Amino acid sequence: MKIGLSSCCVPEIDEEFLKSCHNAGVGCIEISLKRELCDDYDYKKVKKLADKYGIELWSYHLPFGPFATNDISSNDKEIRKNSVKRQKTLIKKACDIGIRHIVIHPSAEPIEIGDRRSRLLNSKISLSELADEAEKFDAVICVEDLPRTCLGRSSYDICELTKDDDRLKVCFDTNHLLGEYIPDFIHKVGSKIATVHISDYDFWNERHWLPGEGEINWAQLYKSLMAVGYSGPWMYEVGFVAPSSIIRSRNLTPEDFVRNANEIATGQKITVLGKPIENMSFKN
Numbered sequence: 001m002k003i004g005l006s007s008c009c010v011p012e013i014d015e016e017f018l019k020s021c022h023n024a025g026v027g028c029i030e031i032s033l034k035r036e037l038c039d040d041y042d043y044k045k046v047k048k049l050a051d052k053y054g055i056e057l058w059s060y061h062l063p064f065g066p067f068a069t070n071d072i073s074s075n076d077k078e079i080r081k082n083s084v085k086r087q088k089t090l091i092k093k094a095c096d097i098g099i100r101h102i103v104i105h106p107s108a109e110p111i112e113i114g115d116r117r118s119r120l121l122n123s124k125i126s127l128s129e130l131a132d133e134a135e136k137f138d139a140v141i142c143v144e145d146l147p148r149t150c151l152g153r154s155s156y157d158i159c160e161l162t163k164d165d166d167r168l169k170v171c172f173d174t175n176h177l178l179g180e181y182i183p184d185f186i187h188k189v190g191s192k193i194a195t196v197h198i199s200d201y202d203f204w205n206e207r208h209w210l211p212g213e214g215e216i217n218w219a220q221l222y223k224s225l226m227a228v229g230y231s232g233p234w235m236y237e238v239g240f241v242a243p244s245s246i247i248r249s250r251n252l253t254p255e256d257f258v259r260n261a262n263e264i265a266t267g268q269k270i271t272v273l274g275k276p277i278e279n280m281s282f283k284n
Contacts, residue, residue, distance in 0.1 A: 002027035003261045004058055004235035005254065006197065013046050018053045024254035028056035028233050030103070030195075031094065035063035035070070038090055047097035058233055059101035059142070059171075059195055060094035062087050067108035072126035073119040073151055074108075084126050088133045095137035101195050101232075102134055103142045103171045106161050107151035116151070123151055124161055131167040142171040142195050145185070147178050147206050154180050155188035162192055169194035172225075173237070174216060175201035175208060182216065186224040193230055197237035205282050207245050210238050210252065211260055212270030222264055234261050248274040 003026050007013045013031065021029065029050070033041060050057050063070065072087065074080045091102055106123045131141045143161050146152040152161060153176070162168040170192045177185055186193070200214030201207035211218050236257050242248040256273065263270050 001231070001265075002056070002058075002233040003258055004028040004030060004233040005257060006030040006032045006061070006235060006237040008032040008061070009236070009238060009240050009252075013049075015049050015052075018049050018055050020254050021055055022053035025258045026055070026254050028058040028235070030059040030061055030235055030237075031057065031099070032061035032103075032237075033063070035065050038063050038093075041093075043093050043097045057097060057099050058235065059103055060090070060099045061103045062090055062105075064105040064108070071108035072104070072130070073106060073111075073123035075115065075118055075122065080122055080126060084129055087130055091130065091133050091139070092137070095134070095139050100137070100139040101142055101169075101171075102130075102139055103144055103195065103197075104130065105146055105150070105152070106143050106157075107146070109146075110149045111151065112149075120151060120157070120160055124164060127161060127168055128165045131165055135167060140167060140169045140194060142169045144171040144197070145173055145176050147176045152176075153178065155185045158185075158189055158192075168192075171195045171197060173197040173199075173206075174221060175199045175206050175214070178203065178205070182221055183224040186221070186228055190228045193225070193228065193232075195232045196225070196230070196235055198234055199236065199238045202276065202280070204280070207276075208238050208243060209246055209276070210236075210256070210273060211264060212272045213246060213274045213276065218264045218270065219267060234265075236261075242274060244277075245280055246274040246276050 070083050072083045172193045200209040200211045200216050240252045
């Protein structure tokens with residue numbers, strides 16, 4: 001499968017980044033922008049550069065903040081309506097440059113237990129409306145699993161969010177499951193998984209570490225994805241610069257991701273570049 005990188009890894013999707021991806025063997029990227037950049041971003045420039053270096057623009061990650069005003073599951077009808085409207089605008093921008101996989105968070109957080117049922121219903125309605133928009137461009141909405149109190153924190157949530165609309169697919173983020181065995185999630189969601197976000201963690205909170213730096217059994221995860229017929233890219237969502245939760249002697253490079261992907265796919269021992277900090281808190 002193609003190896004991919006999310007643009008959240010780097011400060012800018014510029015020529016230097018795309019050239020380094022091409023030289024290392026990275027085949028595709030996900031455009032994931034800070035929310036304040038999305039509306040006026042020069043998407044056509046990125047498309048031109050990506051074409052120059054043979055990099056596929058595989059997916060686009062819709063912005064998921066600020067939580068107070070951007071939440072497609074909100075019980076406030078006006079917030080929900082405005083959130084869907086803005087996301088529709090961005091879906092068109094992404095699809096206009098050839099992207100066909102649109103990744104979305106099904107909710108903001110926190111969500112109280114008593115609100116989960118209504119928020120799930122609200123999100124389902126919004127997701128189907130966004131699927132209508134994506135369908136105009138032959139694109140698909142990929143609902144991402146999320147951690148903590150968010151909607152999508154389990155296979156039950158994800159299946160509930162997508163079961164009534166066959167057009168809805170799933171983005172499986174490997175470091176977001178905090179209460180479910182990863183192979184079980186993959187088996188239950190199955191062929192709905194259309195894209196992934198690859199990173200490692202400690203099962204305590206999301207960390208976005210390079211595979212091998214955390215606790216995921218990568219041979220098992222890879223085998224499970226192959227068993228359900230996953231055919232999308234191996235898309236990393238890991239920053240080049242180490243987060244505060246881990247120590248590395250240097251920044252990561254595209255070559256590190258390609259080596260890591262090949263080691264996982266071929267069952268080799270994973271080269272570990274970082275060490276989690278000791279006595280880590282939930283938020284680190």
